[in-house]
Amino acid sequence: MRPLDETTPRDPAPSRLHYRMQRWMLTPGIRLGLRIGVPAAAVFAAASGFMADEQRRDAVSMFVAEMRASIQERPEFMVSLMAIDGAGRNLAEDIREVVQIDFPVSSFDLDLVTIRDRIAGLDPVENVSLRVRPGGILQVDVTERLPAVVWRSRDGLEMLDETGARVDSLTRRTERPDLPLIAGQGAQRHVAEALDLIAAAEPLGGRLRGLVRMGARRWDVVLDRDQRILLPEEDPVRALERVLALNEVQDLLGRDVTAVDMRLGARPTLRMSEAAIGEWWRIRKINGSGH
Amino acid sequence: MMTDLYQSQRAMRQMRQQALQRGVVAILDVGTSKIACLVLRFDGSARLSEDNSIGSLPGQSGFRVVGAATTRSRGVRFGEITAMQETERAIRTAIQAAQKMAEVRVDHVIACFSGANPRSYGLAANVALAGQVVTEHEVARVLSACEVPDYGPGREVLHAQPVNFALDHRSGLSDPRGQLGQELSVDMHMLTVDADAIQNLVHCVKRCDLELAGIASSGYVSGISALVEDEQELGAACIDMGGGSTSVSIFMKKHMIFADSVRMGGHHVTSDISMGLSVPMATAERIKTFYGGVHATGMDDREMIEIGGDTGDWEHDRRTVSRAELIGIMRPRVEEILEEVRARLDAAGFDHLPSQQIVLTGGGSQILGLDGLASRILGQQVRLGRPLRVHGLPQAATGPAFAGAVGLSLFAAHPQDEWWDFEIPVDRYPGQSLWRAVKWFRDNW
Numbered sequence: 001m002r003p004l005d006e007t008t009p010r011d012p013a014p015s016r017l018h019y020r021m022q023r024w025m026l027t028p029g030i031r032l033g034l035r036i037g038v039p040a041a042a043v044f045a046a047a048s049g050f051m052a053d054e055q056r057r058d059a060v061s062m063f064v065a066e067m068r069a070s071i072q073e074r075p076e077f078m079v080s081l082m083a084i085d086g087a088g089r090n091l092a093e094d095i096r097e098v099v100q101i102d103f104p105v106s107s108f109d110l111d112l113v114t115i116r117d118r119i120a121g122l123d124p125v126e127n128v129s130l131r132v133r134p135g136g137i138l139q140v141d142v143t144e145r146l147p148a149v150v151w152r153s154r155d156g157l158e159m160l161d162e163t164g165a166r167v168d169s170l171t172r173r174t175e176r177p178d179l180p181l182i183a184g185q186g187a188q189r190h191v192a193e194a195l196d197l198i199a200a201a202e203p204l205g206g207r208l209r210g211l212v213r214m215g216a217r218r219w220d221v222v223l224d225r226d227q228r229i230l231l232p233e234e235d236p237v238r239a240l241e242r243v244l245a246l247n248e249v250q251d252l253l254g255r256d257v258t259a260v261d262m263r264l265g266a267r268p269t270l271r272m273s274e275a276a277i278g279e280w281w282r283i284r285k286i287n288g289s290g291h
Numbered sequence: 292m293m294t295d296l297y298q299s300q301r302a303m304r305q306m307r308q309q310a311l312q313r314g315v316v317a318i319l320d321v322g323t324s325k326i327a328c329l330v331l332r333f334d335g336s337a338r339l340s341e342d343n344s345i346g347s348l349p350g351q352s353g354f355r356v357v358g359a360a361t362t363r364s365r366g367v368r369f370g371e372i373t374a375m376q377e378t379e380r381a382i383r384t385a386i387q388a389a390q391k392m393a394e395v396r397v398d399h400v401i402a403c404f405s406g407a408n409p410r411s412y413g414l415a416a417n418v419a420l421a422g423q424v425v426t427e428h429e430v431a432r433v434l435s436a437c438e439v440p441d442y443g444p445g446r447e448v449l450h451a452q453p454v455n456f457a458l459d460h461r462s463g464l465s466d467p468r469g470q471l472g473q474e475l476s477v478d479m480h481m482l483t484v485d486a487d488a489i490q491n492l493v494h495c496v497k498r499c500d501l502e503l504a505g506i507a508s509s510g511y512v513s514g515i516s517a518l519v520e521d522e523q524e525l526g527a528a529c530i531d532m533g534g535g536s537t538s539v540s541i542f543m544k545k546h547m548i549f550a551d552s553v554r555m556g557g558h559h560v561t562s563d564i565s566m567g568l569s570v571p572m573a574t575a576e577r578i579k580t581f582y583g584g585v586h587a588t589g590m591d592d593r594e595m596i597e598i599g600g601d602t603g604d605w606e607h608d609r610r611t612v613s614r615a616e617l618i619g620i621m622r623p624r625v626e627e628i629l630e631e632v633r634a635r636l637d638a639a640g641f642d643h644l645p646s647q648q649i650v651l652t653g654g655g656s657q658i659l660g661l662d663g664l665a666s667r668i669l670g671q672q673v674r675l676g677r678p679l680r681v682h683g684l685p686q687a688a689t690g691p692a693f694a695g696a697v698g699l700s701l702f703a704a705h706p707q708d709e710w711w712d713f714e715i716p717v718d719r720y721p722g723q724s725l726w727r728a729v730k731w732f733r734d735n736w
Contacts, residue, residue, distance in 0.1 A: 012362065013380035014387050022387055023500065026396035 072106040080104040080136045087142040090168075091124050095140065098122060107132050123166045149191055149198075150176060152183040152210075164191040184213030184220075193236070197221065200237045203244050207253070218263070228259045239265065300448075300711040306504040307706070310399030315357075316504060316703055317386060317397040320696040321378070321404045321492065323367050323535025323558060324654065327688070327696040328385035330358030330393040331703065354704045356683035358393025360385045369554045370406025370509070370536040372491040379495045386499060400501045403699045405509035405536045407488030409449070411549045411639070412440050414479040425458065425467045425475055431713040433477045440481075447486040449508050451710035454478045454546040463544070479710065480548050482508055507702055509695045510538030510550045516698030517652040517676035517691070518542055527648035528641055529676065530632055530669075531694060532655025534558045537628055539635050541644070546707070549639040553631040557655040560624045567620040568612055570598050582614055584659040585622045591615040625658060629668040636669070650676035654692035 014022070024030055051057050071077075080103050084092045098118050101110070112130050119128045119140065127143040147159035147167045157170040159179065166188075170176060180198045187194065194211050197219060201208050204223065212220040219236050221229040231239050239262040246252045252260065256276035261269040272280070310316040311333055318329040333354045362384040366377030390397055416436040420429055434453060442448075456464040458472035467475060489506060496503045514529035523542045531538040533556045541549040560583075565575035582596050591614040600608040641647070649669050651661060656675055666673040677690065678697035688696070 011380065013384045016383075019383050019387055020500065022390065023396050026390055026394065028396075 072108040075136075077107045078104045078136050079107050079110060079132055079138050082138040082140060083133075084140045084142060087125075087140075087144055091122070091142065091144060094122055094124075095119055095142070101138075104136070110138065124168055126161075126165075147176070147179060148195060150179045150181045151188050152181060153188075158188075160188055160191050162191055162195060164188045180208070181210035182213065183210060184216070186216035187211070187213035190219075194219065196237050197231070197240060200240050201244070203248070204253075223253065227253060227257060230259060230261045230263050232263045232265060242268070300709070303503065303505050304706075304712065306399060306502055307401070307703070310401075310502075310504045313398070315393075315395050315397055315399075317389065317400045317501070318696055318699045318703060319382065319385070319400050319402040319496070320509070320693075320699060321367060321370075321372070321382070321402060322364055322509075322533050322695065323370055323405075323556065324364055324533070325361050325692070326364045326367075326378075326381050326385045327361045327693060328359070328382075328389040329356050329684075329688070329696050329700055330389045330395065330397055331355065331700055332357045332393070332395070333704070354682070354700065356681055356685075356688075356700065357395065358389035358391070359685050359688045360388030360392060361688070362388070364534070368535055370404050370533065370552070371485075371488045372404075372495060375491060375495060375498075378491075379498045382495055383499050386501070398502055399504040400496055401505040401507070401699060401703050402492055402496060402503060403507040403509045403512050403695055404488065404492060405531065405533050405538045405552055405695070406554070407484040409482050409484050409508055409510065409538075409550050409552055410442065410446075411551065412442065412481040412483070413548075414438065414440070414451075414481055415476065416479075417474065417476040419474050420472060423471050423473075425470050425472065427468060427713070429475055430456075430468060430477075433475045434479070434710055434713055437477065437479050442483045445486050446483040447489050448481055449484045449489070449506060450480070450482040450511060450547070450550075452480050452546060452707055453710070454480050454548055455544070465544075480546065481710075482511075482547075482550050484508070505703065505706075507699055508538070508540075508550055509533070510540035510552060511547050512698030512702050513538065513652055513678075513694040514540040514542050514547060514698065515701050516678040517650050517694045520545075522646070522648050522650065525646040525648070526644040527646060527650060528636055529650050529652060530656075532556055532628070532651065532653040533695075534654065537632060537653070537655070539632055539639075541636070541639055541641060543644065549641075551635045551639065553628060553635060555624075555628045555631060556653075559628075560621050560655070560658075563620050563624050564617065568598055568610075568617075570600065574599060578617065579621065580657075582617055583621055584614070584618050585625050585664045586660040587615045587618040587622075591618060621658070622664070625661065625664060626668065628655075629665055633668055647672050649673045652676040652678070652691045652694040654690075656691050 025034075051060075082096070082099065082101065082103070084095055087095060098121075099115055110132065112132075116128055116130045119125055119130070119142070124145050125142055126145045129141045131139050133139045145161040145165060145167045148162040149160050150170060150173065151158050151160050152173075157173060159167040159170060159176065161167050173181065180194075182191070182194050190213065197211060198208070201221060207223045209222045209224055212222055214220050214230075218233045219231045221231065221240060223229070229240065229243050243252070243260050243262060247254075256273045257270050258273050259271040261271065307316075314333045316331050316333070318327075318331060320327040331354045362381055364378070365381045366372060366374030372378045386397065386400075414437040416433050416438065418429070418433045418436050455462065455478040456467040457476045457478075458464060458467050458470055459474055461472075464470070492506070493503055510529065510531055513531040514523075517529050517531070518527050523545045526541070526543040528539060528541045531540075535554070535556050535558050537553040537556050539549075539551045539553065540547050557579075561572060561575045561579055564570070564579055565572050568575065568578070570578070578596060578598060584591075594614040595611040596614060596617060598610050598612055600610065602608060647670050649665070649672060651665055651673060652675070662673055662675050675691065676694065678694040679701065680689065681697055681700060684697065
């Protein structure tokens with residue numbers, strides 16, 4: 001249509017396209033898309049375009065690796081030596097053997113959990129804590145197991161702590177004469193009970209040779225002169241104390257007795273040596289009171 | 292025919308529900324001189340103000356105007372669309388500006404227009420209740436029992452509102468549901484307009500990618516916004532003096548009971564000035580708004596107005612006219628409009644109303660001294676009305692010219708029950724006729 005005259009002011013009406021466009025731009029979904037979707041797509045496209053070339057990809061990964069290394073190898077993060085506290089010389093050597101770190105090393109490369117597990121896997125170690133101390137020192141605090149008994153088995157002599165865990169092996173009994181000796185099948189699983197018995201057998205003094213686990217179920221106290229005290233399964237400490245009380249009063253163990261059988265609490269039994277029995281018979285014959 | 296009406300209006304009502312759910316709706320006042328668009332945001336709840344006092348007048352809360360725009364109207368004459376393309380562009384301009392201000396996309400539009408020869412009909416019906424209690428179904432039945440007058444081809448029902456219910460001998464019930472009685476009767480006000488005008492408007496709105504969620508008559512909505520509550524209750528006439536047409540609506544008991552429109556308005560005054568002083572319309576409009584009036588005094592003889600011109604002829608461009616002359620041109624036309632309004636009011640029986648309050652609003656009511664002139668012609672109780680204040684309305688859109696737009700916002704927020712809001716009685720469904728035949732057969736044999 002021809003405009004009415006030239007002086008008619010410009011038509012302020014938006015064109016259909018402009019109108020539709022504006023309505024589009026006011027639609028929430030499209031606004032969101034433009035504000036978030038378009039920049040995200042652009043960034044993604046640029047990144048994937050850059051990464052499409054293998055050389056550039058390598059360069060980027062190299063750059064990242066170099067960056068990492070340059071941070072990790074700063075002197076603040078370097079660990080130069082390992083300090084072991086609370087371990088004896090043998091154990092410290094063992095730990096150094098097990099851990100095997102080439103110092104100096106960055107603290108980022110130290111896997112403390114693995115190292116800790118490895119040290120804790122050593123027999124004499126009861127507890128271990130690991131930390132990197134300021135100054136680049138890997139501090140290892142070890143609590144050693146204290147050997148409580150010597151256990152003689154078919155495989156040799158071993159030292160056990162009070163929980164029955166293995167501490168170390170021995171070549172000869174005389175290396176640790178201060179520790180009591182236990183033996184027998186399953187003895188290592190009842191170390192606590194054995195220690196109680198040994199404590200109760202204190203009055204016997206040097207006569208105690210050791211304890212033997214019999215049939216994996218009860219204890220025998222072995223004294224010198226091949227004497228044995230056979231203890232019951234239940235409440236062995238009380239049975240031992242009864243024997244010791246008897247010994248106190250009548251010097252039972254000083255006599256020619258081979259074994260004191262306490263397995264039946266109601267009927268303690270003595271076994272005398274053959275010579276003693278012969279002597280006893282002779283005396284009875286002299287007295288003429290026998291058959 | 293009636294089912295058809297039900298369907299189209301119900302579709303529009305459904306659209307309005309959708310729009311309210313979405314929370315944003317546009318208000319479009321298609322006038323002869325300007326097209327106003329408001330964008331409303333519904334926040335759902337009517338809130339009290341900060342100090343917990345009742346801050347707003349009833350019916351204003353629950354929505355907020357977030358966008359407002361006005362544009363010069365084109366292609367509209369006498370409140371009817373005559374050039375579709377031009378009007379569509381004007382609507383687009385207004386909608387776009389309002390959307391831009393609101394920063395939200397609007398999909399639903401509620402429109403009003405003033406022209407298209409509105410005609411009022413009073414309908415009445417009377418049914419005996421099936422039971423003792425008035426149920427929703429009974430209300431629907433009595434509404435559908437109204438005998439629809441033959442309003443002629445090419446007309447469409449714009450409003451059909453139940454105005455009054457009467458139960459036995461008690462009249463003036465606004466909501467008879469649940470009450471006991473024998474006989475229910477209803478008075479209904481129906482407003483028809485030219486179907487073409489509605490079709491054109493629907494088409495223009497469709498062309499702007501918008502959904503039409505309701506149409507209202509401009510006289511009705513400006514009455515809602517310009518009449519205060521007691522005027523609506525006691526009876527008052529609202530005269531919305533627009534550019535191309537002047538709408539008349541009479542309210543009583545908060546319902547519109549009559550509407551009409553005079554096909555004259557402010558534009559005719561402007562064209563009189565343009566012709567009388569032989570100046571372009573734009574200049575005439577400017578002179579009218581700056582110096583216009585309807586009461587000449589001695590002072591006005593001495594006040595000379597430069598009417599200007601840009602022909603290059605010094606004598607022609609330096610013409611002046613006294614203000615008294617201008618008033619002499621304007622006054623007869625304004626008188627003519629008001630007399631025409633008087634005739635419409637008389638025809639409607641406005642004299643018999645208990646209250647004779649008349650409220651002048653619309654852009655044309657801003658002529659200086661109009662209230663004095665109007666009280667001579669229309670009666671003593673004349674006041675100039677401005678629209679209610681609503682939340683967020685810009686200062687520029689609070690003048691009387693925006694009575695229609697503001698009223699339409701109120702109408703959108705609190706629509707009145709119309710005929711089609713009640714369920715269609717069962718026996719109106721065509722599928723039921725066979726069942727009725729069977730029933731008749733069984734009853735009679």
